[in-house]
Amino acid sequence: MPDDVNLSIRRWRDALASRESIGTEQLDELQDHLEAELRRIPLSGISEEERVLLAARRVGAADTVDRAFFEADPGRVWRRRIFWMILGFFVLAEVPAAVLSVFTGIAALALAMPFPRIVVGPWIVAAHVLVWSGLFFVAWRQASGHQGWVDSMARAFRRRLGWALAIVVAVIIAGPFLAGTARFIFHNWMPVEDFGYLYAWAGYSSQLVGLVIPIALGFIAWACMRKTPA
Amino acid sequence: MPSKDLVAASSRPLVLSILERGESYGYAIIQEVKTLSGGELEWTDGMLYPVLHRLEREGLIRSRWGKSETGRKRKYYKLSRDGGKALRAEKAQWVNVHNTLARLWGVRPCPTT
Numbered sequence A: 001m002p003d004d005v006n007l008s009i010r011r012w013r014d015a016l017a018s019r020e021s022i023g024t025e026q027l028d029e030l031q032d033h034l035e036a037e038l039r040r041i042p043l044s045g046i047s048e049e050e051r052v053l054l055a056a057r058r059v060g061a062a063d064t065v066d067r068a069f070f071e072a073d074p075g076r077v078w079r080r081r082i083f084w085m086i087l088g089f090f091v092l093a094e095v096p097a098a099v100l101s102v103f104t105g106i107a108a109l110a111l112a113m114p115f116p117r118i119v120v121g122p123w124i125v126a127a128h129v130l131v132w133s134g135l136f137f138v139a140w141r142q143a144s145g146h147q148g149w150v151d152s153m154a155r156a157f158r159r160r161l162g163w164a165l166a167i168v169v170a171v172i173i174a175g176p177f178l179a180g181t182a183r184f185i186f187h188n189w190m191p192v193e194d195f196g197y198l199y200a201w202a203g204y205s206s207q208l209v210g211l212v213i214p215i216a217l218g219f220i221a222w223a224c225m226r227k228t229p230a
Numbered sequence B: 001m002p003s004k005d006l007v008a009a010s011s012r013p014l015v016l017s018i019l020e021r022g023e024s025y026g027y028a029i030i031q032e033v034k035t036l037s038g039g040e041l042e043w044t045d046g047m048l049y050p051v052l053h054r055l056e057r058e059g060l061i062r063s064r065w066g067k068s069e070t071g072r073k074r075k076y077y078k079l080s081r082d083g084g085k086a087l088r089a090e091k092a093q094w095v096n097v098h099n100t101l102a103r104l105w106g107v108r109p110c111p112t113t
Helices: A003-017 A023-038 A048-059 A064-074 A074-110 A122-143 A147-158 A161-185 A196-225 B004-020 B026-036 B045-057 B081-105
Strands: B060-067 B073-079
Touching: A003 A023, A003 A048, A003 A064, A023 B026, A023 B073, A064 A074, A064 B045, A074 A122, A122 B026, A147 B004, A147 B073, B004 B026, B004 B045, B004 B060, B004 B073, B004 B081, B026 B045, B026 B073, B045 B060, B073 B081
Parallel strands: none
Antiparallel strands: B060 B073
16 A cells, blocks of 8 residues: 555544544454455546545444444443553652662661561562562453453452452451461561550551452442443 | 444444454455445545444453554454344344334334344
8 A cells, every 4th residue: 555545544543533432453454444445446547645545435434333342342341441451550650769768778788687587578669569460360350351250250249249358348347367377476577566456457448448349349239330241 | 424423423323333244354344335326425544443432341352463564564354242132232223223214114124123
């Protein structure tokens, strides 16, 4: 195809790409359609750019197509939003802590002091890496449309809503005990204060309230609202 | 020319029926609808894809990425087993509506499926 046609197609594609409901796969499919349409428009009489505009008009206005994609699968847009929310949480929660721990480590090395807890907690680092990798993996799979097993989870949630809520409540109540126990087991790296339970609860619940509960409740709400066949 | 609502409502049985004949892709499906309806059913082309994606999400059709005749990426769709069942249900409903109206208007009802 001539260069000016490719440029016009690229412009059309960029305009659609800025829409929230239209992802790369949808763009590829629409572009295939546009090019098929373009081949049917006669070459004579109008400029290449006008041919692309005509074909684009037959495909539909960006607003209309965007809205139709949103209505066909509102969950998809929310999955992408949740991905960016998780990324935001990550940057706010982890990056400052990581920077701080690197600087503390350098300072400890320079001053030949024993490593402070914040630097030498391999279990803490491993747990954080694991949790964040898990979150990113799920969010990425969701945002890129691989949703088979999450869909079946959502269906299971809808069928067993009572159980789902019970599990969330159980995690909230049992979590501090588990966290306290884990800290007790790994006390070499992270000594537990005497009033272990309250201490664990404070640390654990702040993370839980800030991150896990909104995601869990959001997932349950989404699972309830979503219209998928049972 | 059928109303916008009727066009939207008929998109589902139309797509399922076309895919019952064999694997196809967006542009070919639209051309087939245009030909079959004698140009009476006019879709905004881009509106077909959300319908296809919804049907796929519901498990009624399956898709795969292949190559077009020019070697570019193209997404092909075909009917799934659940899609076949859904199509039979759709047919029964549409024939029912058609026959009810046909009796009221004194025109020939269509044979039952």
